Structure formats: structure tokens, C-alpha cells
Amino acid sequence: MKSLQRLSLAVFLLGLGGFLSSFFWGGYQVQKEDLLKNMTEEKALRFYQEQYHILEKKYDFGFTLAQSLEKAMDDFNTKRITEYEITSRDIDLILNQSRSPFDTSAFHGLGAKKESVRYFKTKAMQIYGSWLQDKIFVDKPSLRASLEQVGSQVRSYEILPKKGFDVYEKDRLVYALTKASTQGLPRTHSLFFLCCIYGLCILGALGYFLPQIKTEGPAGIKNKGIFHSSMKNRGYLGILTGSILILFYLVLYFKPSYMTSWICMVDPLSRSLSGHEAGPFFLYGFLYTLCVGVMGLRMLIRYRHSPYQMLRTGSLIFFQLGFAFLIPEILLRLNQPYFDFKNIWPLDYDFFFDSELNKLIKNGGLGLFMLGWGMGLILLAVPILTYFFGKRWYCSWVCGCGGLAETLGDPYRQLSSKSLFSWKIERYSIHLVLVFAVVMTAGVLYTYWTEQSEYWGMNTYGIRKTYGFFIGSIFSGVVGTGFYPFMGSRVWCRFGCPLAAYLGLVQRFKSRFRITTNGGQCISCGNCSTYCEMGIDVRWYAQRGQNIIRSSCVGCGVCSSVCPRGVLNLENKTEKGRFDLSPNISAKLSQI
Amino acid sequence: MRKRPKRHVVIIGNGIAGISCARHLRKQTEDKITLISSETPHFFSRTALMYIYMGHMTYDHTKPYEDSFWIKHKIDLLHDRVKSIAFEKKRLSLERTRDVFYDELVLATGSTPRFLGWPGQDLKGAQALYSYQDLQEMEKNTQNIQRAVVIGGGLIGIEMAEMLHSRDIHVVYLVRENSFWGNILSEEESELIHQHLRTQNIDLRLNEELKEIQTKKGEGVEAVLTAKGTLIPCDFVGLCIGVRPNVDFLRKTDLEIGKGILVDEFLGTNIAHVHAIGDCAELKSPLPHRRAIEAVWYVGRMMGESLAHNLASQPKPYNPGVWFNSAKFFEIEYQVYGSVPRNPKTDEHVFFWRNLKENKSLRLIFGKEKGEIRGGQMLGLRQRHDVWEEWIRNEKHIKDLMESLEKANFDPEFFREYEVEIREEFGKAFPHLSVPSIPSGT
Incomplete structure (x- = not known):
């Protein structure tokens, strides 16, 4: 058995090594057709002409091509700007022709060799400078300043998007071109390597976990050696794992073009599900579901003595596989909007984004149902189900973030800080994120209805971008998962998730849920607190015979499982007496 | 104040x-x-x-x-x-x-810790476990060792066996009496623990007493000699006969x-x-x-x-209320409420239920004459402290108790429930006291 496990570990590491090294596999060469497919014909031909060197070269790595492409596009942009920019000479010309009050006919006098350039410039100045019409300027310098302002708007909103590449198009193109030009094994043998790499990982993991049914002795709590483990107690293996996770998230969110070899390998799977080519987030969803499934199996084996843990883990795997992964892909195949039926605003922070709303409304029937369903989850499911069962119905039975935390994150649950200081930080940070999410969403809706982008002196596009960057990407992804091996499995759920904050408020103030302490049976050993992933000092309550009612408790039930004296139990009882102390804790002073 | x-x-x-x-x-x-x-x-x-x-x-x-x-x-x-x-x-x-x-x-x-003055008890590698310092010593004494002998059929003994077992150290567990924790557990309850220990490859030896701890070089322990004359080679001896x-x-x-x-x-x-x-x-x-x-x-x-x-403030006599205690033997949890002696007194009935496959048991002691509950002891079942204390303090009749057994269940949600099984068993053992196995209104 032990040797089977060692062999399986080797198989797993082989698969993992294959996965990590395949990041560097393949070659990259941009083809002319790829340019034509992804840009307007005008831009494509120009780009082909000017930046031909990109197409000539064969690149070894995705990131070298991506960097060259970025540089080439920047060069291309610089050229377009020199070509079409409103120069100070242009402004001089306008000034010379201008009268007071200002008349935009002055824009006609712009000088350029080429007729087309002259036409472009005049048109652009007319669009962005229309507000100057009939304006009276005290002197020439103040008119010049206004004209320079218009010139810079022309550069950002006309020249770059129309003649060159603005930030969004650049990001899209770098990814699309790198993806399209990926060649070699990840492209030619994608299915083979998909099966090999992931097959080895899965086989290795199963071969490692399944024998534990025999090797670890009878079913029960098996936490031996956790704090002697380098992986599970912030040793070098833990640091290495955390670093890899953080790097992965940084690439996923900010440089997806670097990992096109990985994405190409899951293309066959994506095609068979949705009929579309895989994108970075298909790869992510696939890896995520795989981790939840395989590590979920580990969880099932580990807690096979506890029906509560088995059912809970089964539920998490079911919702991840079905609701988060398969159903949205199948919806795509049916030309319906991509929709995760278990994701709830404000965790699903772009639910009210105009693009999302329009997508659903435009779709009609099913789209409107999705909109109603999403609203129902926010307004009915959260308060009602949380009242009856506590926030656990979502956080540790349904949620995807919870699903990953309870499976992939389980080996790290003991690393959450239990200090009073952390609790204080937690209460500030999670509620601030909730406020941020509400303000951001209100702004988005304000803009949606009024078409005004200014809101309380803030730009609603700016707020949503800031939220997406700091909360959506950095906090929930990079920190939320990348920090598993450093701060435990629920960093995001504890300090950041705005939905957890909302569920928590209901749980704390209006719910039947509590963790009951069994009289005076606590021996203060500390297993409950140690294994609480949310960093709740469970023992502090248990040893004084007090029910545990905390907004952060996700009801994973592990405190109850690890308690060696059977002191803790998750219960949905009546609200009455929820906060009472157990009468059994003390010597019988009152009866004497 | x-x-x-x-x-x-x-x-x-x-x-x-x-x-x-x-x-x-x-x-x-x-x-x-x-x-x-x-x-x-x-x-x-x-x-x-x-x-x-x-x-x-x-x-x-x-x-x-x-x-x-x-x-x-x-x-x-x-x-x-x-x-x-x-x-x-x-x-x-x-x-x-x-x-x-x-x-x-x-x-x-x-x-x-209690020591009985065994020859060799001061050798390196022979120790008790009570204090933090003992734990540090145990950490040192058990580095890279293969075999250990633990003496003492009580809570510290079985805990030390579990500790050593967790480090893959083979344990020979000597218990002087004919069963584990024999002054508390009944024969059947002890037997359940014996079985559990043996499935974990703990070499449990009952009716075996330590005679001396031996060494050759005069430093670390090398073997244990029992009263029956068995020589057990070992690198560590846990002396856990009590405090x-x-x-x-x-x-x-x-x-x-x-x-x-x-x-x-x-x-x-x-x-x-x-x-x-x-x-x-x-x-x-x-x-x-x-x-x-x-x-x-x-x-x-x-x-x-x-x-x-x-x-x-004004002194009041110490009154701890109804006795309760708990323990855990490897995977098996133990709880007791009230007085549950190994052998019932002449005026007491004892009812015992067990599920051998799942390592669970329940033993109840109640008065013969009035049928009042005096105590309950469980293996592998979690029971509510406040409910049991109230039952015992108010001398609840065994028949009423049997009917409301569910009230004391403290097992986590979705765990198998044994009340029906227990009531059936009770009905067989005490037909005149029996209640329907699925009582109405509970």
C-alpha cells in the first residue's frame, strides 16, 4: 500500500511536471490570416506592412511573442499618432484663422500632405471641438489651451481606436494573436496531451488518496502530523505551492496570452461542450472543477465517518461540476447567455453591469428568467434560507469559492489566524468590501438608467474598473486562493467576500442557526479553534458553555468533527434562547 | 458585592x-x-x-x-x-x-505521576506523561525509535499508545487487569475498546504486569520484563499507571x-x-x-x-452536581453522566445496547424498585449534557426516558439514529417496561 502511494505520488508529480513544463512547449508564428481575422482590413494590412518582422520570426514562448506583439502595437500606435496627431503647427493654423466668437470652420484649414489625413483631422476636431462653436476667448493662449485639450481627446478617442489600438483592443489582440499562432505539440496533439497530463495527475491523486482508506486505520479524524508537515505548516513546500498559485492567478488575470499552450490543450474539451474554442476562463473553470472533484474525493475519504461532511462535500462537487462548469458551457452551445445559476450578487459583482443586463434582456425568455432568478437569489433565497439554515446553505454547500476552499484548501484550513486582532481586521475589511460593492453597483445602475457617468463626483466606469481589479481579481483570486498555504483556505471568504458579509449579517441577527455547546464537556483542547478555517476562536465559546453565533461561521462542521469530546453541534433550532449560556458549565452555586 | x-x-x-x-x-x-x-x-x-x-x-x-x-x-x-x-x-x-x-x-x-519503584524506571527512555516537560522529554526519547511498551490500562496509557502509534512506533500495551479501564468500563465496553486497539495493530496484552525495565549498556531502555517472565524488547517505556x-x-x-x-x-x-x-x-x-x-x-x-x-462572597459548599466525564479512545468517543459502576448494585438494573460493527454502545443504570435513572454511559454516541443531568437529578423513570431518548441525541446532522434499535433491545430485555420502538408524539 505504501509503495502504491509512493508510486502514485510519482505519477502525480510527473503529470504536474508535464503541466508546468507545457507552459513552455510549442512554438509561435503569427500568420497574415490571423491579422485579417482579428483586425479591420485597413489596420491588418498596415500592421502587416509595417511590423512584418513579427510575422517573419518564430517565437519559442508565448510570453516572448506576447511581449513582441505589445511592442509592435505600441510602435504602430506611435506611428499613427505622428501621422494623425493635431500638432502645434495645426493649432497655430487654427489660431490664425480663428475669429471671435470662435467658429469651427477654422478646422478646415488644417494642413497635411495627404488628403485623407487632412479629412480625418478636420472631422475629428469637429466632433471633439464642437463645443467651441461661438465661444468667446479672452486671449489666444486660452483658446490654444482649449484646442490642445481637444487635440489630446482626439488622440485618445479617435486616433488610437480607429487608426491604432487602444488598451482594450491591444489586450484582446495580444491574446487572440498569441492563441492563434500557437503551434507545436499543444496544438497538434492537444487531445493526447490533455489526456496524458491531466490523466496522470488524476490517476496519481487517486492512487495516493484511495489507499488511505486502509493505511490510515479506521475512519475518524486523521490530523496527525499536520503541524510537522512542510506542505501544511508554511514550510518550503507550502511556500512553493502558494507561489505557484499566485503566479498562476497573475498570469490568468493580467497576462492570459502567456499561457496559450495550456489553453490550446483544453480546446478539444471546450469544443465538445460549447462548440467554441477555449479561452483563459474555460481553462480556469476546468482546472477549478478538477481540483474540486479530486480534492473533494480526498475530503470524502478523510471524513467518511461523518455523513454531514460527505453530503456537504458531495453537494459542493455537484454544484461546481454542474452549475458552475457544465450548464454555462451547454447554454453557450445552445446560443443562450452564459449563466451560472448559483452565483449571487454581490459575489457575482458584474450581475448588474450594462453589458450583462443587455445580454439577458436581449435574449428574451430564458434571459429574463435568468435575470429574475438572480434577483430571487439576492432578495429571497439569501434571507429565507439563511434564516432557516444559517449561511452554510450557501458558503459550504453551494458556493464555488467555498467549494475550492473546502477541497483544495482543506489541507490548509488550520493556518487561519485566530487572534482577536485578525477578527477586528476581518470585521472592517469584509463590510467595507460590501459597501464598496453596493456603491459600485449603484453607480453602474445609475449610469444604466440615466446614461450619466458622473455619480457623487466619481466616474462609475472608474469605480467598476477599480472594483474589478482590486476586489474581483487581486483579492478574490490572487490573494483568495494564492494565500491558501499562508493564511488558510478562506482568506477571501473571511476578509473579502461581500456576499459572505450579507449572508453573515442575516446569520448573526436573524437566523435559527447556531453551533451548540454541550454543557460542560469542553476540555479547552483547542482542536475546534485550530481547524476553524474562518479563524473563529470556537474554544472561547465552548469552554464557557456558550453557543457559537458568529456572522463569519460558514457551518463547515469541522469543529464538531474534530472535537474529541463531542461538545459541538450545528443546529437549526428556534431563535429563542439562541444566545443563552449552557446551564451545566459551572459548579451548582445557584442551587445551594 | x-x-x-x-x-x-x-x-x-x-x-x-x-x-x-x-x-x-x-x-x-x-x-x-x-x-x-x-x-x-x-x-x-x-x-x-x-x-x-x-x-x-x-x-x-x-x-x-x-x-x-x-x-x-x-x-x-x-x-x-x-x-x-x-x-x-x-x-x-x-x-x-x-x-x-x-x-x-x-x-x-x-x-x-505514580511510579511503583520498578527496577530501571529511571533509565533514559522510561517516563510518565503529565507535564509539558514530560512531553518535551517524550519528543526526545522517541526520536527514530521503532518499538515502545506502554504500561497502564487507563486514560493516559491509551492516549500514549495513540501518540506513539501516530508516529508509526509499534506499541505493546500492558494492562495489569483483565480488561482496559476495568474500574469504569463493563466487560463488554472494554471488549469493544480491545477490538478497536487490535484493529490498529496495538499489541494489547491483558493480565500482564511490568516487573522490570532492562538495559545492557546501562543507558537507554532495551527491554521490559513482565511478571509472567516475558521479555519485550523496546526503545521506550511509557509508565502510565496513574497520578x-x-x-x-x-x-x-x-x-x-x-x-x-x-x-x-x-x-x-x-x-x-x-x-x-x-x-x-x-x-x-x-x-x-x-x-x-x-x-x-x-x-x-x-x-x-x-x-x-x-x-x-458568602461561602457556599462545593457542589459539582451530577457526575459527568468524557474521553476518546483512538476513534471512539466516550461519555458518562451520573453513576455507572462496572457492576450494578443489588438494587439496580443494568441495560446494555451495542452495535459492534459501528463501535457504539449505551449502558444505563436504573433503580429496580422505582425505575429511576441513575446514570448512562456511551461509546460512540454523543448525548446532551443538560438533558441527562436533568433526567438524573429528577430521577426520571426509565420508561419515560426510553420514550424521549431522541431528546438527548447530540450526534451531528444526518448521522444514523439508533433510538429505535435501542428501544427494541430494551423491550426484549425488560418486557414489562417496554415502550413502542417508535413512540408517538416524540
Whole structure:
């Protein structure tokens, strides 16, 4: 058995090594057709002409091509700007022709060799400078300043998007071109390597976990050696794992073009599900579901003595596989909007984004149902189900973030800080994120209805971008998962998730849920607190015979499982007496 | 609360008894409180020592309060050993710090392991397990070893077996009696534990007694010789036959000492302003069904609270209520409420149910004449403390109890329920008392 496990570990590491090294596999060469497919014909031909060197070269790595492409596009942009920019000479010309009050006919006098350039410039100045019409300027310098302002708007909103590449198009193109030009094994043998790499990982993991049914002795709590483990107690293996996770998230969110070899390998799977080519987030969803499934199996084996843990883990795997992964892909195949039926605003922070709303409304029937369903989850499911069962119905039975935390994150649950200081930080940070999410969403809706982008002196596009960057990407992804091996499995759920904050408020103030302490049976050993992933000092309550009612408790039930004296139990009882102390804790002073 | 001048209350021992007393005293008075311990600077949970060894937790996790707690609540901690006490001068002599004077003294010195003077008991690799220092020694003594022998069929013995087993050290477990924890568990209950130990490859040997610990080179232990003459080679010997009150340093004083420090029902000793609580205290007149010395976590906690009350206001006799206890033997949890002797008295009935496949059992003791419940003991079942205490205190009739068995169930959600099975079994054993296995209205 032990040797089977060692062999399986080797198989797993082989698969993992294959996965990590395949990041560097393949070659990259941009083809002319790829340019034509992804840009307007005008831009494509120009780009082909000017930046031909990109197409000539064969690149070894995705990131070298991506960097060259970025540089080439920047060069291309610089050229377009020199070509079409409103120069100070242009402004001089306008000034010379201008009268007071200002008349935009002055824009006609712009000088350029080429007729087309002259036409472009005049048109652009007319669009962005229309507000100057009939304006009276005290002197020439103040008119010049206004004209320079218009010139810079022309550069950002006309020249770059129309003649060159603005930030969004650049990001899209770098990814699309790198993806399209990926060649070699990840492209030619994608299915083979998909099966090999992931097959080895899965086989290795199963071969490692399944024998534990025999090797670890009878079913029960098996936490031996956790704090002697380098992986599970912030040793070098833990640091290495955390670093890899953080790097992965940084690439996923900010440089997806670097990992096109990985994405190409899951293309066959994506095609068979949705009929579309895989994108970075298909790869992510696939890896995520795989981790939840395989590590979920580990969880099932580990807690096979506890029906509560088995059912809970089964539920998490079911919702991840079905609701988060398969159903949205199948919806795509049916030309319906991509929709995760278990994701709830404000965790699903772009639910009210105009693009999302329009997508659903435009779709009609099913789209409107999705909109109603999403609203129902926010307004009915959260308060009602949380009242009856506590926030656990979502956080540790349904949620995807919870699903990953309870499976992939389980080996790290003991690393959450239990200090009073952390609790204080937690209460500030999670509620601030909730406020941020509400303000951001209100702004988005304000803009949606009024078409005004200014809101309380803030730009609603700016707020949503800031939220997406700091909360959506950095906090929930990079920190939320990348920090598993450093701060435990629920960093995001504890300090950041705005939905957890909302569920928590209901749980704390209006719910039947509590963790009951069994009289005076606590021996203060500390297993409950140690294994609480949310960093709740469970023992502090248990040893004084007090029910545990905390907004952060996700009801994973592990405190109850690890308690060696059977002191803790998750219960949905009546609200009455929820906060009472157990009468059994003390010597019988009152009866004497 | 009556206003009185601030006193200096000195507590020797920062175990559960000492700190319970300190905490509850702080809640009720402004007294200056000093806690002295030579073991660790801060309170930790002794019951969790095994989990540190097994890697479930680190030492820091076993501290129930953050270090700042003691500063915040103005409980002074002194990490030092008390050498001697001059009761007439109310003075303590310490090893490192200068003398401490008290107005009220609380002795909460805990236990010390029992040794029977076996030949070789002082050899390196032979040790007991009680203190944090013992744990550190055990860590050193068990580095890279293969085989261990554990002596003593009680809670510390089985815990030490589990600890060693967690490090893949082969354990021979010697129990002098014919069953594990034979003074508490019935034959069938012990048997359930025996089976469980054997499935874990613990080499359990009943009716085997340690005679001597042997060595060749005169340093570390190499073998154990049993009373029956069996020689068991080993690298480590765990001596876990029990504990006794840690009172030797007080023996030559005026303090009245039996096995432990003798205390009255208010937890006071024969010397005024001197009190004793926890493992080291011996009640002069124990309550019915209770022992004079109860070296149990819960008792320490309740005595501490009781004494704090007595020091703060009108003294009341110590009354711990209905007996309860708990333990865990590898994977099998144990709970008891009330009085459940191994052999029932002549006026008692015993009902026993077990599910061998799932390592679960329930043993109830009730009066023959009135049918009142006297106690229940469970293996592998979690039961509600408050419900059981109420049943026992109110002498609930066994028939009513059987009908409302579900009320006491404290197993987690979705766990299998055994009440129907238990009632059926009860019906067979006591047909005249039987109730329908699925009672109406419960």
C-alpha cells in the first residue's frame, strides 16, 4: 500500500511536471490570416506592412511573442499618432484663422500632405471641438489651451481606436494573436496531451488518496502530523505551492496570452461542450472543477465517518461540476447567455453591469428568467434560507469559492489566524468590501438608467474598473486562493467576500442557526479553534458553555468533527434562547 | 458585592483549577491576583498535550487565552517554582524571585505521576506523561525509535499508545487487569475498546504486569520484563499507571494532608486563609457517589469557580452536581453522566445496547424498585449534557426516558439514529417496561 502511494505520488508529480513544463512547449508564428481575422482590413494590412518582422520570426514562448506583439502595437500606435496627431503647427493654423466668437470652420484649414489625413483631422476636431462653436476667448493662449485639450481627446478617442489600438483592443489582440499562432505539440496533439497530463495527475491523486482508506486505520479524524508537515505548516513546500498559485492567478488575470499552450490543450474539451474554442476562463473553470472533484474525493475519504461532511462535500462537487462548469458551457452551445445559476450578487459583482443586463434582456425568455432568478437569489433565497439554515446553505454547500476552499484548501484550513486582532481586521475589511460593492453597483445602475457617468463626483466606469481589479481579481483570486498555504483556505471568504458579509449579517441577527455547546464537556483542547478555517476562536465559546453565533461561521462542521469530546453541534433550532449560556458549565452555586 | 479591602490572592498552579479560580475571582473582586507556575509561563490545556505530539496542534494552539488576556485582566503571572511555604508568616519562598506574601493562598498544584519503584524506571527512555516537560522529554526519547511498551490500562496509557502509534512506533500495551479501564468500563465496553486497539495493530496484552525495565549498556531502555517472565524488547517505556496529588513539598508543614490536601466542603484547609482545589485536593467528606480525589479537568474547573465564589462572597459548599466525564479512545468517543459502576448494585438494573460493527454502545443504570435513572454511559454516541443531568437529578423513570431518548441525541446532522434499535433491545430485555420502538408524539 505504501509503495502504491509512493508510486502514485510519482505519477502525480510527473503529470504536474508535464503541466508546468507545457507552459513552455510549442512554438509561435503569427500568420497574415490571423491579422485579417482579428483586425479591420485597413489596420491588418498596415500592421502587416509595417511590423512584418513579427510575422517573419518564430517565437519559442508565448510570453516572448506576447511581449513582441505589445511592442509592435505600441510602435504602430506611435506611428499613427505622428501621422494623425493635431500638432502645434495645426493649432497655430487654427489660431490664425480663428475669429471671435470662435467658429469651427477654422478646422478646415488644417494642413497635411495627404488628403485623407487632412479629412480625418478636420472631422475629428469637429466632433471633439464642437463645443467651441461661438465661444468667446479672452486671449489666444486660452483658446490654444482649449484646442490642445481637444487635440489630446482626439488622440485618445479617435486616433488610437480607429487608426491604432487602444488598451482594450491591444489586450484582446495580444491574446487572440498569441492563441492563434500557437503551434507545436499543444496544438497538434492537444487531445493526447490533455489526456496524458491531466490523466496522470488524476490517476496519481487517486492512487495516493484511495489507499488511505486502509493505511490510515479506521475512519475518524486523521490530523496527525499536520503541524510537522512542510506542505501544511508554511514550510518550503507550502511556500512553493502558494507561489505557484499566485503566479498562476497573475498570469490568468493580467497576462492570459502567456499561457496559450495550456489553453490550446483544453480546446478539444471546450469544443465538445460549447462548440467554441477555449479561452483563459474555460481553462480556469476546468482546472477549478478538477481540483474540486479530486480534492473533494480526498475530503470524502478523510471524513467518511461523518455523513454531514460527505453530503456537504458531495453537494459542493455537484454544484461546481454542474452549475458552475457544465450548464454555462451547454447554454453557450445552445446560443443562450452564459449563466451560472448559483452565483449571487454581490459575489457575482458584474450581475448588474450594462453589458450583462443587455445580454439577458436581449435574449428574451430564458434571459429574463435568468435575470429574475438572480434577483430571487439576492432578495429571497439569501434571507429565507439563511434564516432557516444559517449561511452554510450557501458558503459550504453551494458556493464555488467555498467549494475550492473546502477541497483544495482543506489541507490548509488550520493556518487561519485566530487572534482577536485578525477578527477586528476581518470585521472592517469584509463590510467595507460590501459597501464598496453596493456603491459600485449603484453607480453602474445609475449610469444604466440615466446614461450619466458622473455619480457623487466619481466616474462609475472608474469605480467598476477599480472594483474589478482590486476586489474581483487581486483579492478574490490572487490573494483568495494564492494565500491558501499562508493564511488558510478562506482568506477571501473571511476578509473579502461581500456576499459572505450579507449572508453573515442575516446569520448573526436573524437566523435559527447556531453551533451548540454541550454543557460542560469542553476540555479547552483547542482542536475546534485550530481547524476553524474562518479563524473563529470556537474554544472561547465552548469552554464557557456558550453557543457559537458568529456572522463569519460558514457551518463547515469541522469543529464538531474534530472535537474529541463531542461538545459541538450545528443546529437549526428556534431563535429563542439562541444566545443563552449552557446551564451545566459551572459548579451548582445557584442551587445551594 | 460587599466592599472590602483589596487582598493579595496567590494561586500556586496555573492549570485549569488555578486559572478558573483566578478568572472568576477577577470577575467578582478587585483583589490583586498572582498565579505562580513552574511549568509554563501561560495556561495551556493539559488535555491537549497529546495533540501537540501528534502534530494536530502546536503548543500555542493549546493556550485557551491570548497572552494579552492576563495583562488586560490584571492577573499577574509568575513563572517560578515555590520552594516552601511559611504558613504562619503567609510567605512563599521561590526559586528565582524574591519572597511573595499572601492574604489568601490557593493551592492548585495538580498531580504527579505514580511510579511503583520498578527496577530501571529511571533509565533514559522510561517516563510518565503529565507535564509539558514530560512531553518535551517524550519528543526526545522517541526520536527514530521503532518499538515502545506502554504500561497502564487507563486514560493516559491509551492516549500514549495513540501518540506513539501516530508516529508509526509499534506499541505493546500492558494492562495489569483483565480488561482496559476495568474500574469504569463493563466487560463488554472494554471488549469493544480491545477490538478497536487490535484493529490498529496495538499489541494489547491483558493480565500482564511490568516487573522490570532492562538495559545492557546501562543507558537507554532495551527491554521490559513482565511478571509472567516475558521479555519485550523496546526503545521506550511509557509508565502510565496513574497520578497522585502533587503535595510532597508540603508534607512537613502544619497543613493537614492525607493522600491530597484535606479540604472541607468550602475547599478550605485546616489553616486559615489557605485553600486547595483541583487534583491536589482531597475532600474530607465527599458527596454521595463521588470520590474524595477526582483528578479530572471538569472537577478542577468547578472547584476553581466554587472557591472564587467563596473568596469573593458568602461561602457556599462545593457542589459539582451530577457526575459527568468524557474521553476518546483512538476513534471512539466516550461519555458518562451520573453513576455507572462496572457492576450494578443489588438494587439496580443494568441495560446494555451495542452495535459492534459501528463501535457504539449505551449502558444505563436504573433503580429496580422505582425505575429511576441513575446514570448512562456511551461509546460512540454523543448525548446532551443538560438533558441527562436533568433526567438524573429528577430521577426520571426509565420508561419515560426510553420514550424521549431522541431528546438527548447530540450526534451531528444526518448521522444514523439508533433510538429505535435501542428501544427494541430494551423491550426484549425488560418486557414489562417496554415502550413502542417508535413512540408517538416524540
